[in-house]
Amino acid sequence: MTEKRVSVPAGRSEMSALKAGDYVLLTGTIYTARDAAHKRMQEAMDAGEKLPFDIRDQVIYYMGPSPAREGRPIGSAGPTTASRMDKYTPALLDMGLGAMIGKGKRSQAVKEAIVRNGSVYFAAVGGAGAILSKRILSNEVIAYDDLGTEAIRKLTVQDFPVIVVIDSQGNDLYETAVKEYKTI
Amino acid sequence: MRTIQTEEITESIREMCIEANHFLSPDMCRVFEKAVSEEQSPLGRRILGQLKENLQIAGDDKIPICQDTGMAVVFMRIGQDVHIEGGSLREAVDEGVRRGYEEGYLRKSVVGDPIERVNTKDNTPAVLHTEIVDGERIEITVAPKGFGSENMSRIFMLKPADGIEGVKEAILTAVRDAGPNACPPMVVGVGIGGTFEKCALMAKHALTRDLNEESPVPYVQDLEKEMLQKINRLGIGPGGLGGTVTALAVNIETYPTHIAGLPVAVNICCHVNRHARRVL
Numbered sequence: 399m400t401e402k403r404v405s406v407p408a409g410r411s412e413m414s415a416l417k418a419g420d421y422v423l424l425t426g427t428i429y430t431a432r433d434a435a436h437k438r439m440q441e442a443m444d445a446g447e448k449l450p451f452d453i454r455d456q457v458i459y460y461m462g463p464s465p466a467r468e469g470r471p472i473g474s475a476g477p478t479t480a481s482r483m484d485k486y487t488p489a490l491l492d493m494g495l496g497a498m499i500g501k502g503k504r505s506q507a508v509k510e511a512i513v514r515n516g517s518v519y520f521a522a523v524g525g526a527g528a529i530l531s532k533r534i535l536s537n538e539v540i541a542y543d544d545l546g547t548e549a550i551r552k553l554t555v556q557d558f559p560v561i562v563v564i565d566s567q568g569n570d571l572y573e574t575a576v577k578e579y580k581t582i
Numbered sequence: 583m584r585t586i587q588t589e590e591i592t593e594s595i596r597e598m599c600i601e602a603n604h605f606l607s608p609d610m611c612r613v614f615e616k617a618v619s620e621e622q623s624p625l626g627r628r629i630l631g632q633l634k635e636n637l638q639i640a641g642d643d644k645i646p647i648c649q650d651t652g653m654a655v656v657f658m659r660i661g662q663d664v665h666i667e668g669g670s671l672r673e674a675v676d677e678g679v680r681r682g683y684e685e686g687y688l689r690k691s692v693v694g695d696p697i698e699r700v701n702t703k704d705n706t707p708a709v710l711h712t713e714i715v716d717g718e719r720i721e722i723t724v725a726p727k728g729f730g731s732e733n734m735s736r737i738f739m740l741k742p743a744d745g746i747e748g749v750k751e752a753i754l755t756a757v758r759d760a761g762p763n764a765c766p767p768m769v770v771g772v773g774i775g776g777t778f779e780k781c782a783l784m785a786k787h788a789l790t791r792d793l794n795e796e797s798p799v800p801y802v803q804d805l806e807k808e809m810l811q812k813i814n815r816l817g818i819g820p821g822g823l824g825g826t827v828t829a830l831a832v833n834i835e836t837y838p839t840h841i842a843g844l845p846v847a848v849n850i851c852c853h854v855n856r857h858a859r860r861v862l
Contacts, residue, residue, distance in 0.1 A: 421628075464689040467645075470645075473646065474645050474648060474689070478650070479763050501765065501821070502730075503761060524730060524762075526632050527636070527646060527650075528637075528640040528646065532639060547690070547691070561823060563823075572761065575819070575824025576819070576824050577824075578817065578824050579623060579825050580815070581815045581817070582817075
């Protein structure tokens with residue numbers, strides 16, 4: 399198991415060098431967006447308006463946290479199912495989105511957009527919201543505040559653990575790793 | 583006749599919402615230990631290790647185990663000799679959820695209408711299932727249910743001719759399709775028989791059964807063991823990233839059904855199979 403450290407945002411060349419199965423620790427800035435925020439971003443694009451942040455080379459984390467206790471930047475903060483964002487993702491990748499963090503399978507259209515753009519799809523461990531919360535140093539709502547947990551947040555993360563699932567060559571760890579252990 | 587005040591019900595539900603979202607029940611902790619010792623994949627073991635550490639941090643630092651603190655499913659078995667005093671039972675249950683999710687820093691994940699989708703901001707209403715039973719007590723089970731796994735649940739209206747082999751195939755199909763989306767290792771709740779809605783309700787209720795308890799029905803006991811083995815040969819593994827522990831347990835409930843039918847419901851739960859139970 400190869401372990402790598404990546405500072406984010408990173409350039410395309412750094413993202414496309416990652417391979418499915420790599421265990422990666424991310425440090426830097428990432429943004430959260432899930433169902434409702436993606437819908438709003440799509441509506442903004444359709445209306446020819448600017449997105450709330452420049453997504454070029456940025457990492458979007460599919461996550462809606464639980465409320466923070468006093469003295470903590472954020473509550474529980476694990477990934478949500480990525481496939482619900484599949485409808486919106488190819489357009490964002492074509493606009494320059496660098497990478498995504500979520501959990502679960504992606505559509506063929508998303509895979510093709512990842513390959514076309516030299517991007518990457520990371521999985522964080524689903525249901526590990528408490529441990530992941532500890533790797534988030536700051537949390538600021540930057541758009542769609544009215545969406546509550548679904549607002550877009552700018553997070554500072556340190557050694558945030560993720561695994562490369564779909565790499566820029568189109569390899570999909572969900573398919574290859576499962577085959578290795580399948581005996582039925 | 584025994585009188586129970588609604589305030590006591592509200593307070594119990596408030597506490598159970600907070601408890602269930604920060605601490606797994608002892609039976610869940612036991613199967614977790616077993617999973618760590620049995621997993622063959624190095625990455626799978628690493629993920630299970632992270633999940634164990636996650637449970638420790640959740641309890642110590644009061645951070646919910648998962649950010650999806652669920653929609654609150656409440657089962658109440660109400661003794662027929664109980665008199666409930668102090669207002670509406672429905673409102674007492676929702677008030678308990680409201681207080682628990684607010685005071686416990688739990689995520690409010692409920693929208694008031696499935697199409698209009700405006701967040702109710704207090705995680706109400708609960709999904710409440712009541713059953714009238716003998717006696718003068720109330721048993722309350724609070725089971726917050728996350729939707730990563732809920733979305734992967736299935737119902738199959740099989741034909742009687744499909745028999746037990748059809749049931750096995752239905753369970754495997756649901757788990758296979760759920761794959762990484764349901765946050766494996768999963769707990770699999772199954773209902774067999776009854777009607778469409780009874781079957782789904784049994785599958786949900788099966789998730790709240792102590793994982794160390796076996797079904798009282800001999801053939802169901804065997805089926806639970808066989809299906810756990812089969813599911814763990816699918817290769818899905820922890821996090822869906824390959825391995826030999828795909829499910830922690832399979833719990834099955836059965837009920838009489840119609841001569842023309844064989845309903846099977848599979849309610850998938852992630853490894854954060856939360857439930858708290860109290861008797862008033």
